[in-house]
Amino acid sequence: MAETTSAHTEVPSGGHEQFPPFRRDTIASQLFWFAITFIALYIFVAKIGLPHVGGIIQERHDRISGDLAAANRFKEEADAAIAAYEAALAEARTRAQIIASETHSRLSAEAERTRKALEERLNTTLVEAETAIATTKARAMENVRGIALDAAATIVARLTGISPAETAVADAVDSALKR
Numbered sequence: 635m636a637e638t639t640s641a642h643t644e645v646p647s648g649g650h651e652q653f654p655p656f657r658r659d660t661i662a663s664q665l666f667w668f669a670i671t672f673i674a675l676y677i678f679v680a681k682i683g684l685p686h687v688g689g690i691i692q693e694r695h696d697r698i699s700g701d702l703a704a705a706n707r708f709k710e711e712a713d714a715a716i717a718a719y720e721a722a723l724a725e726a727r728t729r730a731q732i733i734a735s736e737t738h739s740r741l742s743a744e745a746e747r748t749r750k751a752l753e754e755r756l757n758t759t760l761v762e763a764e765t766a767i768a769t770t771k772a773r774a775m776e777n778v779r780g781i782a783l784d785a786a787a788t789i790v791a792r793l794t795g796i797s798p799a800e801t802a803v804a805d806a807v808d809s810a811l812k813r
Contacts, residue, residue, distance in 0.1 A: 775811070782807045 655664060783800075786807055790798045 779807060779811060782811070 654660065783803055787798055787800070787803045790796075790803070
């Protein structure tokens with residue numbers, strides 16, 4: 635039971651009509667309606683479409699001009715801000731150098747005053763120490779002279795068996811101490 639299908643591509647024979655735009659009897663009306671449609675489309679585009687597109691183009695041009703003007707204004711403001719920043723930075727550096735110089739001068743002056751005060755105290759202490767040493771040396775020398783007198787008199791007495799005169803021993807010890 636096999637069924638077969640077939641397709642037919644035949645066109646029924648009958649009259650063969652011409653494509654409507656190519657008919658000779660309708661060409662005049664087609665040209666008339668073409669002219670009316672073209673004029674209507676031209677008027678629509680000229681009166682509505684082009685002004686609308688022109689308005690959009692003008693609006694975009696104005697917006698771009700405004701944006702460029704705003705960008706230039708912002709650039710000028712940024713340049714002014716940068717110039718102000720650089721001026722403030724230069725001023726701050728100058729002030730910092732002045733402050734550092736003043737601080738250095740002040741600290742140097744304080745250090746110099748402290749050094750001078752310390753030197754004066756050290757010089758005073760040194761003078762006092764030298765005076766104390768001289769006093770101690772003078773006392774020691776007095777004791778040394780007394781000891782030297784006793785020792786010289788004792789040595790001469792033991793060596794010679796004769797006690798020397800105190801004035802002779804004093805002159806000899808004074809003479810030896812002066813050298």
